[in-house]
Amino acid sequence: MKFSTISELAAAVAIGIFVSVAVLSISQPEAPQPKVSSGLPDAPPLVAPVAPGNTPPMGYQPHPAESKAFLQSLPNPTIREAGPDLFKDSNIRKLLHDPPKGTAFQPQPAKADDGVYPYRALYKSYRQVYGTDWKCGTQGIGDCVSWGWHHGIAIASAVEHQAGNLAEWKLPATEAIYGGARVEASGHPGDGSRAYGGWSDGSYGAAAAKWVHDRGGILFREKYEPFDLSVYSADRAKQWGAYGCGGKSDGGKADDLAKKHPAKRVALVRTFDEAAAALRSGYPIPVCSMQGFASTRDKDGFARASGSWAHCMCFIAVRFDRPGLLCLNSWGETWVTGPKYPEDMPEGSFWVDVGTVNRMLAQEDSYAVSAVDGFPFRPLDNAGWVSLPNHEQHRNPASLAMAP
Amino acid sequence: MTEATSKYRLLLAAAVIAAVAYFAGKNGGQLGPQPTPAPPRGPDLVAVFSANPDKAEAKKHAVCFGAICARIADTVEVDAKRGDQRRLQSGIDISAYRSDLRYYTTSGWSFAAKYPALRTAVEEWLDAEAGKDPKQLDEATTRRWVDAFRGLAASAEHAGRAL
Numbered sequence: 167m168k169f170s171t172i173s174e175l176a177a178a179v180a181i182g183i184f185v186s187v188a189v190l191s192i193s194q195p196e197a198p199q200p201k202v203s204s205g206l207p208d209a210p211p212l213v214a215p216v217a218p219g220n221t222p223p224m225g226y227q228p229h230p231a232e233s234k235a236f237l238q239s240l241p242n243p244t245i246r247e248a249g250p251d252l253f254k255d256s257n258i259r260k261l262l263h264d265p266p267k268g269t270a271f272q273p274q275p276a277k278a279d280d281g282v283y284p285y286r287a288l289y290k291s292y293r294q295v296y297g298t299d300w301k302c303g304t305q306g307i308g309d310c311v312s313w314g315w316h317h318g319i320a321i322a323s324a325v326e327h328q329a330g331n332l333a334e335w336k337l338p339a340t341e342a343i344y345g346g347a348r349v350e351a352s353g354h355p356g357d358g359s360r361a362y363g364g365w366s367d368g369s370y371g372a373a374a375a376k377w378v379h380d381r382g383g384i385l386f387r388e389k390y391e392p393f394d395l396s397v398y399s400a401d402r403a404k405q406w407g408a409y410g411c412g413g414k415s416d417g418g419k420a421d422d423l424a425k426k427h428p429a430k431r432v433a434l435v436r437t438f439d440e441a442a443a444a445l446r447s448g449y450p451i452p453v454c455s456m457q458g459f460a461s462t463r464d465k466d467g468f469a470r471a472s473g474s475w476a477h478c479m480c481f482i483a484v485r486f487d488r489p490g491l492l493c494l495n496s497w498g499e500t501w502v503t504g505p506k507y508p509e510d511m512p513e514g515s516f517w518v519d520v521g522t523v524n525r526m527l528a529q530e531d532s533y534a535v536s537a538v539d540g541f542p543f544r545p546l547d548n549a550g551w552v553s554l555p556n557h558e559q560h561r562n563p564a565s566l567a568m569a570p
Numbered sequence: 571m572t573e574a575t576s577k578y579r580l581l582l583a584a585a586v587i588a589a590v591a592y593f594a595g596k597n598g599g600q601l602g603p604q605p606t607p608a609p610p611r612g613p614d615l616v617a618v619f620s621a622n623p624d625k626a627e628a629k630k631h632a633v634c635f636g637a638i639c640a641r642i643a644d645t646v647e648v649d650a651k652r653g654d655q656r657r658l659q660s661g662i663d664i665s666a667y668r669s670d671l672r673y674y675t676t677s678g679w680s681f682a683a684k685y686p687a688l689r690t691a692v693e694e695w696l697d698a699e700a701g702k703d704p705k706q707l708d709e710a711t712t713r714r715w716v717d718a719f720r721g722l723a724a725s726a727e728h729a730g731r732a733l
Contacts, residue, residue: 330660330706545702546661549693551669552635553682 222497224477225308225368226454232352233372233531237434239380245440245449245534248433252443281485282446285494285512287324291335302514304498305340306400308367309407312344313496314452314478315374318535319384319429321482325448326537333544339395342385342424344369345406345413346377350421356382358416361408369407371454371478371531375432382411382421383428384538392419431536438523441491442484444534451481451534453493455526459516463504469493469516471525481523481532482515490517612725613691619729622684629733631681635688636726638675642668643719650712661704664715695722 242248292300305313316338327335346356347369354362378384387396393413395402405413412420435441435451444451458473466488483492485507492515495501499513507517518526526532615632622628646664649656658664672681682689699718703711 330662330704333662333704544704546665546704547693548696548700548702549689551665551672552688552692553680 222501223305223308223310223367224475225305225310226456226476226478227368227370228454228456228476228529228531229370229372230530233370236372236376237530240433243434245433245435245444248431249444249447249449249534252447281483281487283483283492283508283511284321284325284445284448284450285482285492285515286510287328287448288321289510291324291327292337295335296337300512302494302499302512303340303398303496305496306398307403307407309340309344309369309400309403310478310496311347311369311371311374311452311454312340312403314371314454314480315343315347315378315535316340317480317482317494317496318450318452319378319538321450321480322429322448322535323537329448332537336386336388338538339385339387340398341395341403341406342382342411342420343374343378344403345409346382346411346421346424347373348407349410350381351377354410356410356412356416356418356421358409358412358414358418361414362410363408365404365408367404367407368476371452371533374452375533375535377411378429378535379432380428383424383426385411385420385424386427390420390423392416427538429535429537430539432533434530435532435534436527436530438489438491438520438527441481441523441527441534442486445481445484445491449534449536451491451527451532452478453481453526454478454531455529457522457526459493459502459518461502463502463506463516465505467505467507467511467517468519469502469504471518471522481518483511485517488517489520491523492516493518610721610724610728612721612723613695615688615691615722615725615729616732618685618687618691619726619733621687625733628684629730631684632726632730632733634675635681636723636730638668638672639719639723639726642671643716643723645671646712646719647716650707650709650716658707660706661702661711664707665704692722695725 237243240248246253289300292298303313319338323332323335323338326332345363348363350356351373352363354360385395387398389396393402402413409416410421411424412418433444435444441451454477456474456476457471458475458477459469460472461469463469468488468490479496480494481491482494484490485492492511494512494515497514502514502516504516615635619628619632622631642664645667646658649658658667696718699721700715701711707715
């Protein structure tokens with residue numbers, strides 16, 4: 167082949183290179199990329215969310231007499247008695263006309279100071295611990311009470327974690343709350359020798375409160391020696407709901423583990439004012455009621471009260487521009503649609519107006535819950551930072567003590 | 571005065587001037603004895619970095635460590651001015667930040683690999699000056715951390731000059 171000019175030669179070379187690159191690209195499949203470990207624990211996977219229109223599981227079974235007896239066992243049963251300081255500077259009538267300034271959990275308010283959003287602490291702690299964004303889970307049986315309390319304790323603990331008052335944060339496991347509430351908190355033995363709880367579903371707020379605060383505590387989404395709670399299992403929830411925390415023939419070992427991490431405080435919340443005061447201080451409220459809601463949000467993110475749900479959810483934020491509480495469900499992220507406010511409000515949540523909140527709380531089975539106990543701070547290791555091989559190790563204070 | 575005496579005095583004056591000039595030059599331009607720079611208040615990092623027989627490399631490492639410490643001090647100080655919006659709110663936060671900064675500045679390389687005594691020197695200094703409290707920082711504890719890292723930076727910079 168002859169080229170009469172240099173430009174023809176150059177064009178031929180360019181075409182040749184182009185064809186070669188194209189052929190190589192087609193003939194050589196992309197080399198698999200090595201999987202880089204982040205060094206963080208895997209985030210707990212989620213159950214498939216509830217599709218709009220499907221009938222989701224609920225599981226709230228009111229037990230007014232037992233709830234009353236539990237309250238009488240508490241030295242300070244109500245939020246006003248347990249936390250009088252919460253009300254000193256939080257007169258709600260004043261708040262409605264003079265909204266509070268932003269808090270640590272409201273770093274960049276979308277508009278003038280309009281609420282308190284403790285769920286943002288959950289976003290931060292979850293990302294720090296698991297390396298991914300938190301997503302709302304989906305209950306698989308009628309274990310809503312354990313989900314409502316799971317969300318409450320997760321957020322309350324995240325608030326403390328983000329404030330620097332809790333050394334570690336982990337996602338609580340629902341199955342342990344469910345089993346403990348149904349069996350041990352009802353006065354049955356926690357050895358798993360019999361299916362004391364029976365095979366029907368459901369529980370109530372006071373039972374969960376008694377378990378997490380008094381009789382037991384919290385297990386987390388992680389592997390334990392006799393069982394693996396890393397992933398939510400509806401089947402395990404069913405089993406533990408019958409045999410108690412730890413399941414069949416557990417011998418009470420799981421109860422002993424849970425008791426290391428009790429919820430520090432629980433207190434009955436009966437009105438919007440009380441709930442708002444609790445949320446302003448970072449205490450969410452697992453709410454048990456018979457109130458149902460529409461599956462669409464209005465322009466402000468509120469869902470209309472509609473129908474009857476024997477259900478437990480969790481109040482996770484308060485706003486005052488249009489007064490209401492943000493309610494987090496446990497049916498995944500897609501069961502409710504419509505506008506959101508603020509933009510980062512969790513998928514699967516909706517705002518509830520004051521009147522409806524007061525009706526829900528009048529059931530007197532909803533409690534403000536605090537962070538878990540049992541994560542004491544360890545003193546800082548002032549030597550390890552000059553030599554830690556993995557920069558992520560500082561996330562786990564326990565690892566600091568083992569640094570070379 | 572004779573001409574010889576006058577010449578003699580001129581020679582003597584010249585000799586005195588020459589002698590003064592000579593000794594001034596010998597003492598770095600100063601007439602008196604050279605003042606010794608005050609040793610930094612922080613730990614003795616000259617001894618620590620002397621563990622490396624390659625003095626040029628040790629000097630570089632000391633300067634690098636000093637820069638990291640100075641950066642930590644500056645960051646903690648500036649961040650504290652953000653009030654409620656500060657990012658370094660607790661001892662844990664400072665612990666995380668200093669680990670990240672050291673890791674990314676050295677691409678993960680460990681100072682303790684070549685200077686095993688650094689860990690102890692740093693630990694003793696920070697324990698004494700800043701404490702080990704992992705919880706919330708206030709104005710006083712923030713200042714202690716800033717001063718403690720400034721002290722470390724000064725010691726490392728001094729080691730860099732002395733090596």
